[in-house]
Amino acid sequence: MKIRYLDWREEPARSKDRLKLLRRLFAALLVQEDGNVPRALEILEMIGEKFGLFDGDLTFEDFKRRIEQEKLVVTGPQGRSLTPRGEQFIRADSLNQIFSNLKDGPGGNHRTPLPGRGAERLAETRPYQFGDEISEIDFVRSYQQALQRVARSSADSSALPPLEESDLQVFESEKHVSVATALLVDVSHSMVLYGEDRITPAKRVALALVELIRTRYPRDALHVILFGDDAREISVRDLTYVGVGPYHTNTKAALELARQILVRKKHSTKQIFMITDGKPSALFEEGHLYLNSMGLDRKIVAKTLDEAAECRRHKIPITTFMLARDALLVRFVEDLTRVNQGRAFFSSIDRLEQTVFVDFIRNRERRVR
DSSP states (O other), X not given: OHHHHHHHHHHHXXXXXXXXXXXXXXXXXXXXXXXXXXXXXXXXXXXXXXXTTTOTTOOHHHHHHXXXXXXXXXXXXXXXXXXXXXXXXXXXXXXXXXXXTOSSOOOOOOEEEEEEEEEEXXXXXEEOOTTOOGGGBOHHHHHHHHHHHHHHTTOOOSSOOOOOGGGOEEEEEEEEOOEEEEEXXXXXXXXXXXXXXXXXXXXXXXXXXXXXXHHHOTTOEEEEEEESSSXXXXXXXXXXXXXXXXXXXXXXHHHHHHHHHHTTOOOSEEEEEEEESSOOOEEEETTEEEEOOSSOOHHHHHHHHHHHHHHHHTTOOEEEXXXXXXXXXXXXXXXXXXXXXXXXXXXXXXXXXXHHHHHHHHHHTSOOO
């Protein structure tokens, strides 16, 4: 009886774990398949049959009914598609998976070691300075200062002395970093060439950053820019459905659009993250698209580096994450980093998410003067 009782208790737990696994697989497949629900379900069914994921009390039909009951998916005239809740589910899953893989476990806070005006009051105080808010004055410690002053002067301290400016103490508060980030994602054809999927991890980073900022840093801003022959900003909802096109790499247009967006922001910190696997090979010139995929075209490179310098003049650093070690790409990124005084990383595909997020969090923890 005891053995049967344990088996009876374990079955619901196994079903729950299997459902959790299926949801994760489904979310990953939706990112890979650009939000195509029927295609993602088709692949999930094949995986489930191969590994026995739909045996027992959870069938494939049960799973489809469940995701519709949870309003992740809706069936319409054109078939099954994602709901807004389903899109948010993908972003949340991307964020959870990336953070669960970070070895250092970044706290993701906004605090800096520099005290200053901020949202969180500290116990420590400091002398009042012209411009400090009256509401930040610690009157208890201010009167303590006044009593000590009177005692030092040997005056009558039986009555509460009047406050002088030198007595005033104000609460310290932790200074919070306000960040505006432009995430540039290369959607040129090379992102899926040679059987290597580079666009999926890049999209997962973008999806997770959106969810991170929306849920934990609501005062921050994230702008996602895709670049191929040209550059364009996309909405949060469009991000799930992004795919790679037969495009060249117009890095100059991407940097220019990012700069134009960021200079209008009032955040204390502005930055560009660029994920790419290829050298610049396209440029708009007098309204026409100039292309050259052979080597490093001097005209294209010069215009792109000019834009990197312009970003530097606006105090917008560029952090480049290279998904390839092509010699021409490395040479270009070295020049771009030198001109902009930014940073560059080589990130393997399976470590891109961790690299970008560790760097994103570290950028938030630096001192702000």
